[in-house]
Amino acid sequence: MFWLPVVGLVVGVALGLVTNITVPVALSSYLSIAILAALDTVLGGIRASLEKSFDGAVFLTGFFTNTLVAALLAYIGNQLGVDLYLAAVVAFGVRLFNNIASIRRGVFLLLRQRKLNRENAAGRAQL
Amino acid sequence: MRMQRRSLILGVSAITTALGFMLTVQITSRPSYSSSPTSYIDLRTQVDELAQEHQILENDISKARVQLDEYQAAKNSGSLQKVLLNDQKTVEQQAGIAPVSGAGITIEMAYDPSLPTVPEDQAAFPGLQDQMLAEVVNTLFGSGATAVSINGQRLVTTSSIRLVSGLAGITGVNVNKTPITMPYEISAVGNVQTMEAGLTVEQLKDAFNMCGVSFDVTAHTGAHGVQVPGYSGVLPGQWAKEGNG
Numbered sequence A: 001m002f003w004l005p006v007v008g009l010v011v012g013v014a015l016g017l018v019t020n021i022t023v024p025v026a027l028s029s030y031l032s033i034a035i036l037a038a039l040d041t042v043l044g045g046i047r048a049s050l051e052k053s054f055d056g057a058v059f060l061t062g063f064f065t066n067t068l069v070a071a072l073l074a075y076i077g078n079q080l081g082v083d084l085y086l087a088a089v090v091a092f093g094v095r096l097f098n099n100i101a102s103i104r105r106g107v108f109l110l111l112r113q114r115k116l117n118r119e120n121a122a123g124r125a126q127l
Numbered sequence B: 001m002r003m004q005r006r007s008l009i010l011g012v013s014a015i016t017t018a019l020g021f022m023l024t025v026q027i028t029s030r031p032s033y034s035s036s037p038t039s040y041i042d043l044r045t046q047v048d049e050l051a052q053e054h055q056i057l058e059n060d061i062s063k064a065r066v067q068l069d070e071y072q073a074a075k076n077s078g079s080l081q082k083v084l085l086n087d088q089k090t091v092e093q094q095a096g097i098a099p100v101s102g103a104g105i106t107i108e109m110a111y112d113p114s115l116p117t118v119p120e121d122q123a124a125f126p127g128l129q130d131q132m133l134a135e136v137v138n139t140l141f142g143s144g145a146t147a148v149s150i151n152g153q154r155l156v157t158t159s160s161i162r163l164v165s166g167l168a169g170i171t172g173v174n175v176n177k178t179p180i181t182m183p184y185e186i187s188a189v190g191n192v193q194t195m196e197a198g199l200t201v202e203q204l205k206d207a208f209n210m211c212g213v214s215f216d217v218t219a220h221t222g223a224h225g226v227q228v229p230g231y232s233g234v235l236p237g238q239w240a241k242e243g244n245g
Helices: A004-019 A025-050 A056-080 A085-126 B002-029 B040-077 B080-095 B119-142 B192-201 B204-210
Strands: B100-102 B104-111 B147-150 B161-166 B169-175 B178-180 B184-189 B213-220 B226-228
Touching (some): A056 A085, B119 B147, B119 B192, B184 B226, B192 B213
Antiparallel strands (some): B169 B178
16 A cells, blocks of 8 residues: 555656646746645655654645645735745745654664564564 | 554545646746756846846837927927938937037147157157057047047047058058048047146146157137037948848
């Protein structure tokens, strides 16, 4: 089942290539910020699953809310003549790195735990 | 637990599908800016430059509109030809094609053996006279002269003052590709006091005198005190025509 997200990613890329949708240059920055928010949500989901606190509803709503709010923020900033999207870039950037760091720590802990378990199991078998 | 894991995988799959789609759309629709400046400062500079250019173009449009209104008014009153002729006259005066007259000064330069000369300067003068004449002309223009001529050769933007060497050595100077010889007479229309002050500050009289050349400045304050002829040489547009590229 773990290959399903990878298949999803490949399907998404294929869909993007097949549909050949072109985003106008004016809207390009909104999509960029939305992608950043989406990446943040995905990494947040992986982190939550490693910490055993994953909630599917929170994950899905977080994805759509963050994506839309980030794009909206960029749009409002554009209308006001203030680079508000920078605020979103900084916020999501910081969260992105925090999530990556947590995932890295979580994976390390998981691997160590598995190694310990294997060693313990081997020790018990020898006894 | 199993249910939770399943919802995680399905949720992440859906999200990664959406993310993959968004990423592909963004990457495929983004134009290539490899040759353009991408930094914020570069873009700000570019914006500032374009804003300045825009302002200049706005000014040009305003001027063109005023001219158009003038033409329209003249057309309605039947005096369009007169307005166009006036414009032609103004352009000719600005280009230096038309002869002009007004208050100004004349400078006469000639070899004078009675002057207390510096032998080295006197010996060097034949090879430096073009530069010294150019210095006088530049000083006059810098002091607000509106028209200047040397020995009847009107100086315009494309004029040249060049030293000429014959087979037996330096013989004279070419102005507007026309040879001129001593004595030199420079005529300049403009503010008399300012031009005289400019020449004094630059100490040009002393410089010429040390070379054994007199430098006599005469002021003409009358309304038509100095006559400067129009430029009669080849104009840049006479041979060179605008290309398509």
